Amino acid sequence: xxxxxxxxxxxxxxxxxEARLRCxxxxxxxxxxxxxxxxxxxxxxxxxLQKENIIDESGMPKExxxxxxxxxxxxxxxxxxxxxxxxxxxxxxxxxxxxxxEAFFGQGTRxxxx
Amino acid sequence: xxxxxxxxxxxxxxxxxxxILNCDYTNSMFDYFLWYKKYPAEGPTFLISISSIKDKNEDxxxxxxxxKSAKHLSLHIVPSQPGDSAVYFCxxxxxHMRFGAGTRxxxxx
Numbered sequence: 602x603x604x605x606x607x608x609x610x611x612x613x614x615x616x617x618x619e620a621r622l623r624c625x626x627x628x629x630x631x632x633x634x635x636x637x638x639x640x641x642x643x644x645x646x647x648x649x650l651q652k653e654n655i656i657d658e659s660g661m662p663k664e665x666x667x668x669x670x671x672x673x674x675x676x677x678x679x680x681x682x683x684x685x686x687x688x689x690x691x692x693x694x695x696x697x698x699x700x701x702x703e704a705f706f707g708q709g710t711r712x713x714x715x
Numbered sequence: 716x717x718x719x720x721x722x723x724x725x726x727x728x729x730x731x732x733x734x735i736l737n738c739d740y741t742n743s744m745f746d747y748f749l750w751y752k753k754y755p756a757e758g759p760t761f762l763i764s765i766s767s768i769k770d771k772n773e774d775x776x777x778x779x780x781x782x783k784s785a786k787h788l789s790l791h792i793v794p795s796q797p798g799d800s801a802v803y804f805c806x807x808x809x810x811h812m813r814f815g816a817g818t819r820x821x822x823x824x
Contacts, residue, residue, distance in 0.1 A: 643804060644814040657810055704761070
């Protein structure tokens, strides 16, 4: 049973380009969470999705950031017109249900904006 | 949004001794609590969890204690091993997990 798969592991973008980060949850998991970790900081919640639905996006910046989890395929976190401050490690986690259950993390995507 | 706090950025203990990592939270609606361990350049790894209806959960060398009245939880590792050296994050969950800033544990041989 493969774990949570994130790709790419490393992504370099120039300022103003778009970044697309992908997350395939564990088999049987229908809940996906995205977190961002800035250098020397903890994990900040961004968005919680279930298949085809955004459940909670209270941690997402209002502009340039979007997320989806289609019926088929991985969850995508999209960052448009990237800026230097978007440089961070982005982690995806998945769980089989909501609330009182463990979530398992992928290896993360390290985004560097140059 | 500092609903979950880990006030000690680092902790150093001797191999074989007990490591105690602490975590405080502010939101009484949290009903599930978790501890994760993280190595550099890797994703967090789940360690142990506890429901708000319990006050203790034990798994091998790891024990989590929950004090709801104080809104405080702690992770005890005994005996500590050098391989336990990592950053430990506590998380509190309602619909999704909110994390503390982490505590870097160093276990010296």
